[in-house]
Amino acid sequence: MQKNYKTFIECIVVSAIVVFLIIHFAIRRYDNGSIWELETLWGDIGYTSAIVCGLAILFNWVLWRIPFVGRWLHTPNISGEWSGKGKSSFKDTEYEFTLKISQSFLETHVHGYFEKSRSDSFSSVFIHDDTLDRTVFVYSYQNDPKLEYRNKAEKREEGGLNIHYGSTKLDIDYADLTRLSGTYWNDRNCTGSWELTKKSKKNGK
Numbered sequence: 367m368q369k370n371y372k373t374f375i376e377c378i379v380v381s382a383i384v385v386f387l388i389i390h391f392a393i394r395r396y397d398n399g400s401i402w403e404l405e406t407l408w409g410d411i412g413y414t415s416a417i418v419c420g421l422a423i424l425f426n427w428v429l430w431r432i433p434f435v436g437r438w439l440h441t442p443n444i445s446g447e448w449s450g451k452g453k454s455s456f457k458d459t460e461y462e463f464t465l466k467i468s469q470s471f472l473e474t475h476v477h478g479y480f481e482k483s484r485s486d487s488f489s490s491v492f493i494h495d496d497t498l499d500r501t502v503f504v505y506s507y508q509n510d511p512k513l514e515y516r517n518k519a520e521k522r523e524e525g526g527l528n529i530h531y532g533s534t535k536l537d538i539d540y541a542d543l544t545r546l547s548g549t550y551w552n553d554r555n556c557t558g559s560w561e562l563t564k565k566s567k568k569n570g571k
Contacts, residue, residue: 430471442543450463453559476505491503501538531553534548534560545564
């Protein structure tokens with residue numbers, strides 16, 4: 367289980383207990399009915415479930431994006447569109463690409479758009495080192511070449527590219543979440559480095 371899922375479940379359990387205690391013992395004591403009646407208990411459990419579900423949905427999509435909350439939970443908001451410059455160990459190739467990151471508290475999906483291919487993440491996690499007070503984002507991906515380059519690979523022509531898998535590690539700087547840098551490696555025996563700049567919503571740059 368990823369750390370975020372564990373934290374999320376723990377928060378739900380604690381919130382449910384607190385909300386139930388408030389409803390049942392703080393609010394119900396002003397009612398005429400007994401707090402120990404079965405009908406009252408079930409009713410308050412229902413109210414608690416509805417409130418906690420609403421809070422859980424709100425937190426997963428909105429509340430965690432508050433900067434100090436995200437930092438406290440070691441889950442920074444890096445969603446959006448990024449302009450990237452990369453360098454590969456394959457012939458010291460330099461290239462440009464676009465990265466699109468969609469994110470909730472529980473899940474982060476990364477889609478990369480390159481000249482010859484597209485990549486999609488299938489697992490991801492934020493990792494925090496308490497000793498160094500450092501957070502990194504790591505994800506694994508599948509890279510699917512465009513058909514023309516896949517055909518070249520099948521014919522063993524120059525410039526061909528096969529489907530391949532890899533992982534990327536991006537360093538997080540909480541002081542500036544508009545820039546990311548990191549490294550990647552894949553099963554084509556290639557490694558490389560990335561520099562990413564977040565595109566502005568106003569001008570797309």
